[in-house]
Amino acid sequence: METLLEHENILNVTLLEPKLKHPTIFVRFDKLKSGESLTLHNDHDPKPLYYELSAERGNVFTWQYLEEGPELWRVKITKNKEVEKVNENILDATTIHPSVKHATIFNRFDELKPNESLTLHNDHDPMPLRFQLENTRGNIFQWEYLEKGPELWRIRITKNNVAKKTELQKEAVSEKENILNVTLIEPRLKHPTIFKRFDELKPGETLILHNDHDPKPLYYQLQSMIGNTFTWDYLEQGPELYSIKITKNKLPEEKKVTSKENILNVTAIEPKLKHPTIFVKFDELKPGESLTIHNDHDPKPLYYQLLGERGNIFTWEYMEQGPKLWRVKISKRPEGENDETLGEIAAKDLRKAEVFKKYGLDFCCGGKKTVKEACAEKGVDVTKVEQELQNSDKSSFTARPLPYNDWNLDFLADYIVNTHHSYVKKTIPDIRSYAEKVAKVHGAHHPELLQINKLAQEVCDEMTEHMAMEETVLFPYVKHLVKTQNGSYVKFDSPDNVKEPIDIAVTEHELVGNNMDEIRKISNNFALPEDACASYAYLFKTLDEFEDDLHTHIHLENNILFPKALKLEKK
Numbered sequence: 001m002e003t004l005l006e007h008e009n010i011l012n013v014t015l016l017e018p019k020l021k022h023p024t025i026f027v028r029f030d031k032l033k034s035g036e037s038l039t040l041h042n043d044h045d046p047k048p049l050y051y052e053l054s055a056e057r058g059n060v061f062t063w064q065y066l067e068e069g070p071e072l073w074r075v076k077i078t079k080n081k082e083v084e085k086v087n088e089n090i091l092d093a094t095t096i097h098p099s100v101k102h103a104t105i106f107n108r109f110d111e112l113k114p115n116e117s118l119t120l121h122n123d124h125d126p127m128p129l130r131f132q133l134e135n136t137r138g139n140i141f142q143w144e145y146l147e148k149g150p151e152l153w154r155i156r157i158t159k160n161n162v163a164k165k166t167e168l169q170k171e172a173v174s175e176k177e178n179i180l181n182v183t184l185i186e187p188r189l190k191h192p193t194i195f196k197r198f199d200e201l202k203p204g205e206t207l208i209l210h211n212d213h214d215p216k217p218l219y220y221q222l223q224s225m226i227g228n229t230f231t232w233d234y235l236e237q238g239p240e241l242y243s244i245k246i247t248k249n250k251l252p253e254e255k256k257v258t259s260k261e262n263i264l265n266v267t268a269i270e271p272k273l274k275h276p277t278i279f280v281k282f283d284e285l286k287p288g289e290s291l292t293i294h295n296d297h298d299p300k301p302l303y304y305q306l307l308g309e310r311g312n313i314f315t316w317e318y319m320e321q322g323p324k325l326w327r328v329k330i331s332k333r334p335e336g337e338n339d340e341t342l343g344e345i346a347a348k349d350l351r352k353a354e355v356f357k358k359y360g361l362d363f364c365c366g367g368k369k370t371v372k373e374a375c376a377e378k379g380v381d382v383t384k385v386e387q388e389l390q391n392s393d394k395s396s397f398t399a400r401p402l403p404y405n406d407w408n409l410d411f412l413a414d415y416i417v418n419t420h421h422s423y424v425k426k427t428i429p430d431i432r433s434y435a436e437k438v439a440k441v442h443g444a445h446h447p448e449l450l451q452i453n454k455l456a457q458e459v460c461d462e463m464t465e466h467m468a469m470e471e472t473v474l475f476p477y478v479k480h481l482v483k484t485q486n487g488s489y490v491k492f493d494s495p496d497n498v499k500e501p502i503d504i505a506v507t508e509h510e511l512v513g514n515n516m517d518e519i520r521k522i523s524n525n526f527a528l529p530e531d532a533c534a535s536y537a538y539l540f541k542t543l544d545e546f547e548d549d550l551h552t553h554i555h556l557e558n559n560i561l562f563p564k565a566l567k568l569e570k571k
Contacts, residue, residue: 012041022049029053029061029077037078039066045073050100053077054107062095092121094534102129109133109141112159119146120155123534127186133157134184139210143184150433150535181210187422191218198222198230203250208235211242222246265294275302282306282314282330290331292319298326306330316386341370355388404560409568410482412561413475420553421467427546428460434539442536446529448522455515455522456543462515466508474501478561481568498569502562509554516547 011028013021028038040046050063060080067074089112096104108118120126130143140160147154180197182190197207209215219232229249236243264281266274281291293299303316319327361374369377375385404412439453477498520526526540 008039009037010039010041013046014041014043022052025049026053029057029079032079034079037076040073040075040077042073042075043071045069046075047100054104063097063100065097089117090119090121093126094121094123102132105129106133106137109137109157109159114159117156117158120153120157122153122155123151124538125149125153126155130184134181138179139181150430150437178206179208179210182215183210183212194218195222198246198248201248203248206245206247209242209244209246211244212240214238214242215244261292262290263292263294266299267294267296275305278302279306279309282310282332285332287332287334290329293326293328293330295326295328296324298322299328315389352389355385358388359385361385404556408482409561409564410479412556413478416553416556416561417471417475420549420556421471423549424463424467424546424553427542428463430542431456431539431546432460434535434542438533438536438539441533442531445531452519452522455519459512459515459519462508462512466505466512469501469508470505474498474505477501478565481565485568498565502565506558506562509558512550513554516543516550519543520547 009028009032011025013025016024025038025040032038040049045068053061053063062078062080064076064078065074066076089108091105091108093101093105105118105120112118120129125148133141142156142158142160144156144158145154146156178197178201180194182194185193194207194209201207209218214237222230222232231245231247231249233245233247234243235245262281262285264278266278269277278291278293285291293302298321306314313333315331315333317329317331319329356374359375359380361371361380371385371389375381404415407415435453435456439449443449443453481498523540523543526544528537528540532540
């Protein structure tokens with residue numbers, strides 16, 4: 001057994017005195033020849049050793065976890081084979097364990113002198129690293145893609161000469177201002193990120209925005225969403241850099257509005273009279289009014305009785321859920337809201353769509369069902385859904401969606417093209433290549449990948465044709481209707497009516513939606529197996545994000561653009 005241990009070169013450090021552990025490991029590591037390995041046994045994660053070894057010996061080893069606790073940790077440390085030294089500073093991140101990958105890169109970056117570079121090798125696009133580097137180190141580096149996949153990504157990261165900072169940068173750093181450089185953020189994430197940072201400001205605080213073009217659209221969006229609650233000052237106006245100082249205004253204290261709450265304490269009512277009494281009180285309510293019930297247990301049976309006998313004319317909101325006191329606010333819906341569909345609800349407030357997504361309720365292709373009908377079909381507790389729909393109204397303004405329902409149809413059509421079509425066109429090549437690649441590599445052990453690849457290719461084909469039809473036929477006709485309505489009629493030869501291309505688009509939405517549903521089912525909600533490689537993980541992550549974007553894309557068309565276009569044509 002001893003010979004075997006020596007052959008495998010194992011070091012069990014659980015038997016060593018703590019102060020002698022690291023020195024002993026370093027001695028054993030230094031004795032290794034190029035290509036040889038040392039397997040370390042420990043009773044906890046030896047990650048601190050990794051950092052020390054990296055700092056003391058540099059990038060001359062690989063670190064591989066063979067077993068990760070909870071009682072035994074085994075780590076294989078291999079001394080890299082000597083290679084011809086070149087001037088290029090290279091770090092192969094594919095050999096580093098995910099748990100320490102970013103930390104290692106940051107350590108190597110911090111060691112760089114001004115104007116020095118580090119070339120990173122990875123098996124996928126390390127864009128998250130770029131965002132993290134920007135947020136933790138600031139705008140002190142250059143990021144240059146030397147090679148963009150699909151198997152190898154090479155990025156040259158160069159530390160800027162900090163002595164050459166602009167006066168604006170010097171001032172910002174010295175004053176420790178709140179700076180957000182949005183040039184490094186994916187376009188579709190820019191505005192949400194800015195809104196989040198603005199929402200975190202206290203009255204009187206400021207956010208400095210850096211961009212490579214004039215962010216004037218952001219100004220109008222902010223103004224439409226939150227009104228005159230901020231000031232907007234240009235510090236620098238191009239042509240390469242735009243810097244804007246956005247300050248949250250100090251607002252006057254809001255006056256508290258008090259109203260007499262309509263309360264019914266049913267704990268004092270004889271059991272056989274409770275429900276009849278509640279029904280009488282409910283029937284007395286006018287549309288928009290509320291009744292708050294106090295009870296000593298969950299009155300959910302009342303919900304179902306009320307729904308069965310009065311229909312979908314009320315909302316149900318838990319104010320307090322036991323154990324001793326239950327308070328439920330029952331509101332009679334305003335007239336016209338009784339039979340609202342999922343699509344209509346989401347069109348008014350896309351925050352509510354997040355609730356539908358959570359419970360698997362289709363508000364896009366299947367958006368013509370009521371909440372009651374959709375919940376019954378899925379076997380979902382309708383009271384929970386109603387409760388969360390009520391709570392979504394209480395979200396901060398950053399969670400509020402863009403006012404899609406208020407936009408002109410021509411503007412909405414352009415938004416769909418510029419945002420969603422652009423995203424799909426950018427993402428389709430990755431889905432095609434990675435779906436095929438992962439199916440070839442892992443299909444033998446995971447045959448479901450073969451079907452996923454087939455479905456993914458179909459989705460890409462369907463979306464390519466779908467977008468082409470919308471951009472060349474449907475959307476131009478919608479814009480034609482808007483111009484005609486505004487009195488600037490222009491002859492438009494094709495199609496004969498807007499209903500025909502809309503019917504085609506809705507059918508295509510259903511096909512794509514069904515295929516994505518099938519992919520999600522086959523993949524078990526994009527769950528990764530233990531043997532999944534980086535490409536496998538990237539594919540599932542991309543498909544998940546693609547489906548999320550697709551839901552919003554279809555919703556904007558099926559529930560807002562198309563119904564309004566049909567109405568406009570009839571005028």
